[in-house]
Structure formats: structure tokens, C-alpha cells
Amino acid sequence: MKLNKVTERIRYYPFEKERDRPILGYIQGDNFSVAIDAGHSEAHTMEFYSALREEGLPLPKFTILTHWHWDHTFGMHAVNGQCIANSLTDCYLRQFSHRIDEKGIEEFLSLDECIRKEYDGNRPVIISFPDIVFSEGFSIDAGGCLIRLIRCSSPHTDDSTLAAVEGERVLFLGDAAGGVYPTWNKNPELCRRLADTISELDVDICLKSHHAPQTKAEIIEELRVQV
Numbered sequence: 001m002k003l004n005k006v007t008e009r010i011r012y013y014p015f016e017k018e019r020d021r022p023i024l025g026y027i028q029g030d031n032f033s034v035a036i037d038a039g040h041s042e043a044h045t046m047e048f049y050s051a052l053r054e055e056g057l058p059l060p061k062f063t064i065l066t067h068w069h070w071d072h073t074f075g076m077h078a079v080n081g082q083c084i085a086n087s088l089t090d091c092y093l094r095q096f097s098h099r100i101d102e103k104g105i106e107e108f109l110s111l112d113e114c115i116r117k118e119y120d121g122n123r124p125v126i127i128s129f130p131d132i133v134f135s136e137g138f139s140i141d142a143g144g145c146l147i148r149l150i151r152c153s154s155p156h157t158d159d160s161t162l163a164a165v166e167g168e169r170v171l172f173l174g175d176a177a178g179g180v181y182p183t184w185n186k187n188p189e190l191c192r193r194l195a196d197t198i199s200e201l202d203v204d205i206c207l208k209s210h211h212a213p214q215t216k217a218e219i220i221e222e223l224r225v226q227v
Contacts (some may be wrong), residue, residue: 164202
């Protein structure tokens with residue numbers, strides 16, 4: 001697959017339904033580049049990097065995690081540079097790693113057919129932890145574009161991080177606008193809080209991890225319908 005261009009500075013590697021792979025975002029600053037999410041596995045991460053090399057783009061210096069779920073984080077051990085996450089994401093990854101150490105890998109593989117397809121052929125499941133952990137908020141100046149990280153309430157998980165790229169008017173949502181796995185039910189109050197958070201951000205384009213780009217107004221309307 002090829003990278004999709006959103007603005008002059010922002011691209012993303014497309015999502016894939018079969019293996020439940022989320023988009024992997026890319027922000028090209030004047031000084032260095034930043035990725036959004038680490039991928040479902042090493043194979044996913046390496047495909048993303050191959051697409052970057054094909055376009056002559058440098059590998060990211062930092063990778064931001066939108067939340068702890070495996071399809072966004074289990075490629076972390078293969079990323080270039082350092083990974084950044086909020087403290088709850090770090091906590092959940094450590095808990096899940098401990099759970100796998102205790103109960104074995106089969107419980108993880110049994111969660112979903114998409115996971116089994118991602119790790120077909122006995123590919124190793126490796127859980128790493130972020131290098132940089134923040135509490136409430138964090139900002140990265142990549143040169144010419146400031147990336148603001150917002151820890152927020154979300155109907156998907158309680159460890160969601162939004163990444164707003166100032167100047168580009170683009171927001172990476174991860175899975176924040178989705179429901180709880182595996183039922184996909186959405187708590188109306190959490191939908192309202194997320195809609196309120198997004199409404200206050202100076203963005204036009206919103207990127208969800210398993211969908212095509214949407215406008216800010218479309219995302220807010222989608223969330224308000226749940227209230």
C-alpha cells in the first residue's frame with residue numbers, strides 16, 4: 001500500500017480491515033518527523049517504513065501512541081526512535097504484558113480472528129513500553145508544526161490521547177470515537193465529553209484509525225447522535 005497525503009506535512013499509511021490494522025500517521029516537521037501509533041506487529045511497522053522510504057521520507061524520531069490496544073502498540077519494539085504515551089497507556093501495556101506472561105500467548109490470540117491473521121506463521125508477540133510517559137498533556141515541536149497531545153475522556157478507552165497538529169489543522173483521534181471492544185457500545189456521556197473536547201480544537205480534518213478522513217463537523221455530529 002501507498003501513503004495517503006492529507007496536507008503537505010501530513011500523510012498516513014491506510015488501515016486494513018482483514019488484520020484490523022489501524023492507520024499509521026506521519027507528520028513531517030522541518031527538524032524531524034513524528035509517527036502516530038506503532039502498528040499491530042513488527043510486520044505492520046516495517047511495511048509502513050517501506051512506504052516512507054519509497055517516497056524518500058525520513059523515519060520518525062518519535063512515535064505517539066493513541067491508546068494501549070495491541071493493534072496500535074505491539075509493533076513498538078520495531079519502531080525507529082522513541083515512543084510517547086500517557087501514563088495510563090503505559091500502565092495498561094505493563095498489565096497486559098504481565099497477563100500474557102502468566103497465562104500464555106494463546107489467550108491473546110483467541111481474542112479475535114484478526115489477531116490470529118496478524119500473527120499467522122507463529123510470528124512472535126512482543127510487548128514493549130513507551131520511552132516517554134506524560135500525565136495530562138504534552139507538546140512536540142517538530143519544526144514548523146507543533147503537535148499537541150491531549151489526554152481525554154473517550155467512549156472507547158479511558159487512556160485515549162488525541163494528537164492535534166497545529167498549523168495543519170489536523171487531528172489524529174486513534175479509536176477515541178469508537179465504542180468499547182468487543183461490544184462497540186458507546187457511553188453517551190463519554191461521547192458528549194469527547195465531542196466537547198474536539199469542538200474546542202482548531203482543526204478541520206479528523207483522522208480515525210479505521211476509517212477514511214472526516215471533517216470536524218462530521219465527527220462531532222456522529223458523537224452527538226449517541227447522546
